[in-house]
Structures are given as C-alpha cells and as structure tokens.
Amino acid sequence: MTLGRSAGGVRLQDVADLAGVSMKTVSNVVHDYEHVSEAMRDKVQAAIDALGYRPNLTARRLATGKTGMIALAIPEIDQFYFAELGRHIGEEAARYGYRILVEQTLNDVEAERAVIRDRDEGLVDGVIFQPARIDTLEIARLRPGTPLVLLGEAARPVNTDHVMIDNTRAARDGVEMLLGRGRRRIAFLATVHGDITESTHLRLLGYQEALLAAGVGLDAHLVLQSEGFGFEDGVRAISSAIAAGVEFDAVLCRDDLFAMAALRGLEIAGRRVPEDVAVLGWDDTAVARYSTPALSSVSPDKQALASAAFALLEDRMQGYDGSGRHEIVAHSIIERATT
Template structure:
C-alpha cells in the first residue's frame, strides 16, 4: 500500500496540516517536530502526490534548464549540479538542449513547453546583448552564461575575466613568457571567449609581457576536435611558445593530444592550462591544470534565485550574481625549463 499524508501524521503524532507544512517547508514549525515528521516520512517511504500539489498550488513543482549542448562536459556537469540543488528543494528539472541555435533558443523562451514548468534557467549562445528585451517574459526566468548582461532578469554568471587572468598569471609564475591562446572568437567582446581573452591580455600587460597576435588562435565551438585543430594551426605557424591557455578544458584536451603526438614534452617544453574544471581533466596524462569557475555555486545560486522568483520573494529588483573561482594546478603546468 502507498503511504498517505494521513499515515505520516498518525505515525508522527501530529496533525495532517503539520505534515503538509513540513513537506512544503513552511516556517514556524519547530525543529523537533520537523525531525519527527521527516523520520515518519522516511520510515513509510512517503512520496508527495505532485498532481494533487499542482492542482492546489497552481505550480508544477518543476523548473526548466536550457543549455546549448550536453555533449560539452561543462554543461553536462552543470546540469548535474542543478538537478542536485533542485532535488534538495523537492523540485524536478526538465532539461532542453538548444544547440546554440537562435530559433531554438527563442522557442525555449516562448514555446508551449513553458507551461510544464514554474520557471526557467536559460543559458543562451546565439542570443546576445541586442536581444536583452526578449528576456522580458511573463514567467520567472534566470539567465546563465555570458552572452547577455544588463538584461531585465536575474543573472548568475562566473568571473571570466578574473579567472582567465589568474590562469595566465599561473603560467607566468611558472616562468613562461610566450603564452599562446587556443579558442578565441575573432571580434567577440561579450561572450566567454571575448572575456577570457580580455583576462589573458590583462595579465600580460600587468607583467610587462607583449601581446602577440600570432599566438592567438581562433576556433569554432569549444570541442576537443577544434582544440586539436587549433594546436595544429599554431604549430604550423612555426612561432615559439612555452605555454598555452586554452579557453576551456575541452580545447585544452584536444591541444594536449596534438602536442603529445608531435613529441612536445608537457609540461617540460610547453605548459598548458584550461578553464572549467571538467572531471576528465583529472585523468588526462598529464592531468590538466585548470580554473574551477564555481560550477556548483552557480547551480545553487541559480536554483535559489529562480525559486525566490517563483515564490514571489521580494528581492529589490534584478540581481547579478557571480560565483567564486580558483586555479587548480595539476601536472600539465608542474615544471618549467628553458627551451
């Protein structure tokens, strides 16, 4: 037999309403009562009836998460963190993949599937600052990523410029001075690539190192294959370099593969650092130094901010929140020699 709310109330020795208050995380329930009710829920294996809850509250108990591409490890791991953060609040996450396509991103914002959720976490790739007005929708929306700033909705993002500067300074501190960049997007200012290149240039300037255009290699989407191709292009230029800042870990892993194929000692001859701290980087050979952009904090903040909006919590206007970051040194930057 499936346990009911009344079964939980009887076992816990409290009223039906008290159990409901605990399940819905209402305030003014004593900690002792909350613990007793939760113990009864666990013992009986009670699961709330979401359909009944939806009918009573007008909410679905679900939120949406729209990301460009789940084949990219960063977005897959971000989705995992969002699901974990939402599950702690008894919220279901429905995930959509846009492919970074403008039409599909607009469909995510305005399509009929929005009726299935109470709000949306949205990470656009095709939409930009000029499209900010399109985010003024009639439901709770929290923006993720770096494509749109100063829009009409809450925004949770990372310290791209500061994180990229710290990555570059880590290479400089290890004795490197000819630092290449893999993964730039020509002409981009707002966006992950533009912001991370800005951080790289800031570090060079602060340490009196010249910016050399021949050391900056553009690429398409930030996949390993494009990182490998960008490294082949850099090697074909026959310019000297003793370090590489790859603008994400996928690019770094592709570049690392080509360096090893060409017999380049990493990190002896060339040090390499990525960005994003995806799990695979811990197990590459050598293991990949990287920047942890605070993915778990981004997920937690985004879920909290969205649920505040869904619940009607007064926040004093739109918010822009940034996660902390840290450089994680690993084997790919562990040594420096004069080449």
C-alpha cells in the same frame, strides 16, 4: 481525482491515521510549512516513509499553484562543464525541495526563445538558463512571466537576475601564473570560426591585458585559429601552428577539451609538457583531473554558481519583483602537472 491520493495509491488520510494526526498536519509537513514542530515533523515523516506516500503533483499544483519543478536550459548536456554544473544545480534543487527538468538548446536561437516564450504553460515554477545566441534586448522584450535566472556571459538584461564568473579577470590570472613560471611566448587556443559565445572574447581580452601589463608584446600568430570546437579541431589548430614555425612555451586554452587537444598535438610534435610547453585548461572538469599528465585549469566555482543562481531564483519564486541582480562568483587557478 482525489486530492489526498498519491500516485502510488496511498492517501493523505492513510498517513494521518498511521501518525495519529490530522490531514492538515500531514499537508503542512508535505508542503514544508515552517510552523510545525520538529517532533511532529519527524512523526509524520516516519509515517510517510513507512507507507511510501508520494504527493500527487497535480493535486499539489491545484492546491498551491506550484509544480515543484524547475527548468534548467543549457546549450549541450554532454559538454563537460555543463554536465558538472547541472549536477550542482540538481543538488541545490533537491535541497530546496524541487526537481529539475533539463532542456538542451544546442545553441539554436529558436530553441532559446522557446525557453522563455513557452514558460507560460505552467509546467515549471522557475527557469535557470544559460543562453548562447539570444541577446539581451530580446530577453528583455520577451519579458518572461516565470521567474528566470541567467548564467554565463551572453546576455545580461538589467531587469533579470544573472550569475557568472569574471572571465577576463580569470584569463588574466591564468596568464599571470604562466608568466610567473617564466613563460614568455604564451599562445591562446583558440578563437573558433563562427564562434557566437561571448566567453571566448572575454578570455582572449584577459589574455591580451595580462601580456600587455607584463610588458610582453602581443603577437597575432600566438592567437591560434580553430575551425570548430571539437577535439580534432583543436589538435589541427595547434599542429598547424607548430608546422608553420610558431614558437611558444605555454598555451592558455579556452576550455579543457582544447587543452586535451593541445596535449595530443604537442605529443605528436615531440614537445614535452610542461618542460617545453606548459598547458593551462579552463573549467576544471573531470577530464582535467584524470588526464595524463593531470591538467592545470582555470576553475570556476561551479558550486557557488549553482548556489547563487538557485538562491536568486527562490527569491523570485517567493515573490521578489525588484530589478535584476548581477552576481560574480569566485574562480581559482588549479595547478597540476601540465604547468
């Protein structure tokens, strides 16, 4: 294979001939070396665009030891939050000149181990990973050789970079907002049977802390139970509470899907939103913005999560070998019609 030939058949030499420069100059532009003038970069880029030159990734790897690819490993690609976060990470990757390979682990511990264990195959230059089941000590023991940044609440080894929001503080902020609107019987939807995620526990903790700080007693009946994470599970959970005579005037939901389930269950029961019951979702996904009524939601700064994760990963890929850095990014409460 000729190192200067792209997958489309256009050679590096062809670009150099058209631009009237050396192959070395074209290579410097392709690999984004900083010591190239803007005028020269524009001249070479115009030739690249005119010929449709695409660098040969295999040749690039042989020449630089880099693939130009990043792995993004998330539990579920069709979950609203992860779909939107993935888009932001993809945009950050493009800004840094990388492409993204998406892996779906489906909360399977063996799949999560493989995300770290199998990275020595040299397919990607770095990994951004949101684990659900694999724990902190196991990640530390596996000691991935490929640069790694973790997202979420599940695992936080001290030697690994990690980015998250403060879920407990965010839940407190949400409950405080509801209390400020005069709500006093605030339900939590929901704890889930067999839940392995740390996020639910942190959000429940923040919910409880806010109620106690406000002098509102805790009522175990207001912590609703669900058999699963699905929409129908959420509808059944809130409908069962209503049928059992549990009185509440607001609901803090663990995610926007459960908030949509709350809206449906309240509609079935003839409860008005927000007049009778206020509903606050979590994640501020598209479903919140386009629901009827429009859903208030706890909003993690997904752009900031993506930017922070990629900045840390880029440092690692450029050779940083220090201790793990742990960053907390901002959140806000977006109020819409349901509160």
